[in-house]
Structures are given as structure tokens and as C-alpha cells.
Amino acid sequence: MTRIVRLSASAIAGVALVAALVVASPASGVEGNKAKTKITLGKLGAAGASGKVSSKRAGCESGRKVTLFVYDDFVTDKVKITHSNAHGKWHVRKSLAPGKYFAKVDAIRVGGTRCLYDVSKNRRI
Numbered sequence: 194m195t196r197i198v199r200l201s202a203s204a205i206a207g208v209a210l211v212a213a214l215v216v217a218s219p220a221s222g223v224e225g226n227k228a229k230t231k232i233t234l235g236k237l238g239a240a241g242a243s244g245k246v247s248s249k250r251a252g253c254e255s256g257r258k259v260t261l262f263v264y265d266d267f268v269t270d271k272v273k274i275t276h277s278n279a280h281g282k283w284h285v286r287k288s289l290a291p292g293k294y295f296a297k298v299d300a301i302r303v304g305g306t307r308c309l310y311d312v313s314k315n316r317r318i
Contacts, residue, residue, distance in 0.1 A: 226305050226306050226307055227306070227307045227309055228248050228249060228250040228253045228306050228307070228308050228309065229248065229249065229309055229311075230246060230247070230248045230253055230257075230298055230300075230308050230309050230310065230311045231246070231247045231248065231311055232244060232245070232246050232247075232259065232296055232297070232298040232311045232312070232313045233245050233247075233296075233313055234261075234294065234295060234296045234313040234314065234316050237289070237294055237316045237317075237318055238289070238318060239288060239289055239318065240286065240288065240289075241284060241285045241286045241287050241288075241289065242261055242284070242285045242289065242294060242296070243282070243283065243284035243285070244259075244282075244283055244284075244296055244313065245277075245280075245281050245282050245283070246259065246277045246281040246282075246283065246298050246311075247281055248281075248308060250303070250306055250308065252303040252304070252306065252308070253301075253303060253306065253308035254277060254279075254280065254281030255277060255278065255279045255280070255281065256276055256277065257276060257277040257281075257283075257298050257299070257301065257308070258274060258276055258298065258299045258301075259274070259275050259276065259277055259283045259296055259297070259298050260273070260274050260296065260297050260299070261273050261274075261275070261285050261294060261295075261296050262294065262295055262296070262297065263289075263290075263292050263293065263294050264292070264293040264294065264295060264315060265292060265293070272285070272287065272289070272294070273285045273287050277298075283296075289318055290318070291317075291318045292317070292318060293315050293316070293317050294315070294316055294317070294318065295312060295313050295314065295315045295316070296312070296313040297310065297311070297312045297313070298310055298311050
């Protein structure tokens with residue numbers, strides 16, 4: 194025997210609202226226990242490079258491992274590793290040859306939060 198269940202319009206709307214809340218992710222850049230990270234390569238010159246690591250979670254900005262790379266065709270070479278300061282700022286003091294450079298910040302876990310990695314845009318000296 195088949196049973197037909199009829200739901201009212203308000204019951205259907207309530208189910209749709211709950212489903213939408215479960216599926217929707219927060220727009221703050223922090224998803225559950227993951228926090229998006231952004232790295233910039235601000236200044237770049239023959240004497241070195243600097244930039245900033247930023248995140249909606251302040252704990253994801255300081256002490257982050259930042260690696261500066263030089264990009265030549267399809268080959269990348271590691272130039273220098275440094276760490277961001279308490280405000281997310283980082284710098285590399287090293288003679289840099291003309292070329293295309295980018296920076297990468299590694300993912301880390303801070304408490305129960307996973308601070309995600311990011312790669313900057315390429316810049317040229």
C-alpha cells in the first residue's frame with residue numbers, strides 16, 4: 194500500500210531554508226576550521242623583495258613561512274625562505290637578478306584552524 198504525504202507550502206519553505214543554510218558557506222574567508230590566506234609581493238628590486246601575508250584570522254598572519262622563487266620559462270628556483278612578522282609583513286634582503294619572481298606562503302595549523310597556502314602574482318625586475 195502506497196501512502197501519499199502532502200506537505201504545506203510553509204513546511205516546504207522551511208525544509209528549503211534549512212537546506213540552503215547547510216549548503217551555504219560563510220563569505221568571511223573562514224570556512225569551518227579553514228582560513229583563507231593572501232600573500233602579496235609588494236616591493237621587488239635588485240636589493241630584495243617584501244610583501245604581506247593577510248587573513249581574516251589574525252593568527253594566520255604571523256610567523257608564516259614565506260618562500261621567494263624566481264621563475265624562468267617552466268623552471269622555478271627557490272631564492273630564499275623567510276617568515277612573516279607579527280603584522281604579516283615579510284622581506285628578503287638579497288641581490289636579485291633581473292627576472293620574474295613570485296612568493297608562496299605555506300599552509301599551517303594554528304590551534305584548531307588550518308591556515309591555507311597561497312601564491313602571489315608574478316612580478317618582474
